[in-house]
Amino acid sequence: MTTRRALDDFRLRFGDHGPEVVPLMLGGMGVDISNTDLALEVARLGGIGHISDAMVPTVTDRRYETEFTKAKLKKYKYNVKNSDKSVVKFDLGMVREAQKLHVEKTMARKTGAGMVFINCMEKLTMGAPKETLKVRLEAALDAGIDGITLSAGLHLGSFALIEDHPRFRDAKLGIIVSSVRALALFLKKNSRTGRLPDYVVVEGPLAGGHLGFGLDWAQYDLKTITAEVLRYLAENHLSIPVIPAGGIFTGTDAVEYLEMGAAAVQVATRFTVTKECGLPDDVKQEYFKANEEDVVVNTISPTGYPMRMLKSSPAIGSGIRPNCESYGYLLDANGHCAYIDAYNRAVETTPPGDKLHVWDKTCLCTHMRNFKVWTCGHYVYRLKDTTRRYPDGTYQLLTAEHVFKDYQYSTEHQIRLPDPEPQPPQKAKGRAAAPETLADDV
Numbered sequence: 001m002t003t004r005r006a007l008d009d010f011r012l013r014f015g016d017h018g019p020e021v022v023p024l025m026l027g028g029m030g031v032d033i034s035n036t037d038l039a040l041e042v043a044r045l046g047g048i049g050h051i052s053d054a055m056v057p058t059v060t061d062r063r064y065e066t067e068f069t070k071a072k073l074k075k076y077k078y079n080v081k082n083s084d085k086s087v088v089k090f091d092l093g094m095v096r097e098a099q100k101l102h103v104e105k106t107m108a109r110k111t112g113a114g115m116v117f118i119n120c121m122e123k124l125t126m127g128a129p130k131e132t133l134k135v136r137l138e139a140a141l142d143a144g145i146d147g148i149t150l151s152a153g154l155h156l157g158s159f160a161l162i163e164d165h166p167r168f169r170d171a172k173l174g175i176i177v178s179s180v181r182a183l184a185l186f187l188k189k190n191s192r193t194g195r196l197p198d199y200v201v202v203e204g205p206l207a208g209g210h211l212g213f214g215l216d217w218a219q220y221d222l223k224t225i226t227a228e229v230l231r232y233l234a235e236n237h238l239s240i241p242v243i244p245a246g247g248i249f250t251g252t253d254a255v256e257y258l259e260m261g262a263a264a265v266q267v268a269t270r271f272t273v274t275k276e277c278g279l280p281d282d283v284k285q286e287y288f289k290a291n292e293e294d295v296v297v298n299t300i301s302p303t304g305y306p307m308r309m310l311k312s313s314p315a316i317g318s319g320i321r322p323n324c325e326s327y328g329y330l331l332d333a334n335g336h337c338a339y340i341d342a343y344n345r346a347v348e349t350t351p352p353g354d355k356l357h358v359w360d361k362t363c364l365c366t367h368m369r370n371f372k373v374w375t376c377g378h379y380v381y382r383l384k385d386t387t388r389r390y391p392d393g394t395y396q397l398l399t400a401e402h403v404f405k406d407y408q409y410s411t412e413h414q415i416r417l418p419d420p421e422p423q424p425p426q427k428a429k430g431r432a433a434a435p436e437t438l439a440d441d442v
């Protein structure tokens, strides 16, 4: 049944006396895709915007001219040709400083009635999973973030890492799960801290980024999982706002979840083609152009999670040398990353003189940092229906305000097109940004 209600007929409130916001949350999109500008715009409009702390030192290098990545590479340059990366470690002081800078600079510009949260992925193991995550969480709290969303992992010990922090009970803390089983496990392991999450994002199989499902993702659906989570919480007398995510493309899609008992929705893909979004403009055009058959869920991420992306992502098949001395965000506690193994296998089997390709894994750090992994939600192919087309075939970028208000006020699955704008002058392809830090630079 099609509802005539709009998302604006609902509000999300944390606790009995907490702030009230429009129940629309912009999901975290690393690396710097849901950037400060985009998150702030969502907060200004009264919703919740996420920044991400994925690869935060390289993000602050690019934005605030710090030189964290260069310093790290300088320290470990001697190891660049070594396939054993176990010596490569992050300086925790540097991680803390970068995170504080990223969050403080964002929060200093915050306006409006909404909130700004940060997305922290557990799979970003950074050579020392516990220690680096603790520093990232603490520094975000120190720098005044409104809330932290724990993602890409079960986070069974993450609350405990910050239970002594003075803001442990005042900041909003949430967790992303893809099943009731993961939620039950999280609640059980965290009961010792005496603190429930303030919200639970239930991410279904149509989301962008990494998926909490196997390659059989198509057998699951968000409505069923959301209903299971709502039932589980009710049966256990737990009052925790539930926020479904993944494939919620219209305001009416959102209302359907709110009418089921969800407290808000989390969305991302529709905001990837906004002017504020951190993707380069030519990549935004790739998202607009995409057709359904151009989207793939593959296993090239070294994290072990399947990931959804455009088949034309330049990262697929790239045989770039592992860049762990500069980046190394996916190194586990023993200095391992599945890409290093895949790369070494390709080096052994590629005949001399042939171009090196690595098909089974990708160097996610380098390619996410350079916007070469075009990860997207399943409905990326519907973005072309949300805007206007210029005579040369390119698409008009949207504003975050337009997309936000379309979610907020639209009814009956309608999507409002933006007012026509003259085509901006063509920019040179690619991004005029700081070059990546490679071994030869230092």
Ligand SMILES: Cc1cc2nc3c(=O)[nH]c(=O)nc-3n(C[C@H](O)[C@H](O)[C@H](O)COP(=O)(O)O)c2cc1C
Pocket (backbone or CB within 6 Å): 026, 027, 028, 029, 030, 031, 033, 052, 054, 119, 121, 151, 152, 176, 203, 206, 207, 208, 209, 210, 245, 246, 247, 248, 266, 267, 268, 269, 270, 272, 375, 376, 377, 378, 379
């Ligand atoms: C470009 C892109 C990057 C993403 N990166 C992350 C991320 O770094 N961490 C995360 O938890 N989720 C990530 N996601 C998932 C979103 O936060 C969100 O939950 C999901 O995409 C919502 O579904 P939708 O895109 O269909 O609206 C990403 C999604 C997209 C489209």
